[in-house]
Amino acid sequence: MPESPDPRDDGGSRDEPAGPDKKPETEAGPRVSRIRVGDADILVLSVPLPKLCYPEGTTSAEHEIIDLVLQGLTPKEIAVERGASLRTVTTQLGTIFRKAHVNSQTELISTMTGNQKPEDD
Incomplete structure (x- = not known):
């Protein structure tokens, strides 16, 4: 059978x-x-994704925002996704930038993905 x-x-x-x-x-x-x-x-x-190393001192809410930045969302899109105001997201991004020692979402993405630009001597 x-x-x-x-x-x-x-x-x-x-x-x-x-x-x-x-x-x-x-x-x-x-x-x-x-x-x-x-x-x-x-x-x-x-292809395995790299394990993210969030900036020191960031909160779980900030990790969620960082994840959305890494997905390419704009602050306005992040606000809609999170059900928050644009002002709240902008403030949170500023706090994240300070903790990550960056000045923009582009720099944050570069830092988070390990593509840090060399420092000036």
Whole structure:
């Protein structure tokens, strides 16, 4: 009698690294895996995101704002997203900039993503 298909199987097969060459999930670096769906092979590139190191002394509310800045939102869009006034968000951004030693959202993004510009000598 033929085996019944696994109900959890979506019909695709996954080729992942195995054995001693397999890197742990926590190790940085991109990973390529192949998913077979029907007759097609689909390559999937997984790139781990860097762990964010928020500026010292920032609050959880400020972390949420930083996350929205990193998503590319403007202060007005952040205010709408958070249900806050533009003035409140602008004040919070000023506090974040002071704690992060930056002067703009662009500098904050650069600092948070590790693309700090070299300091002048």
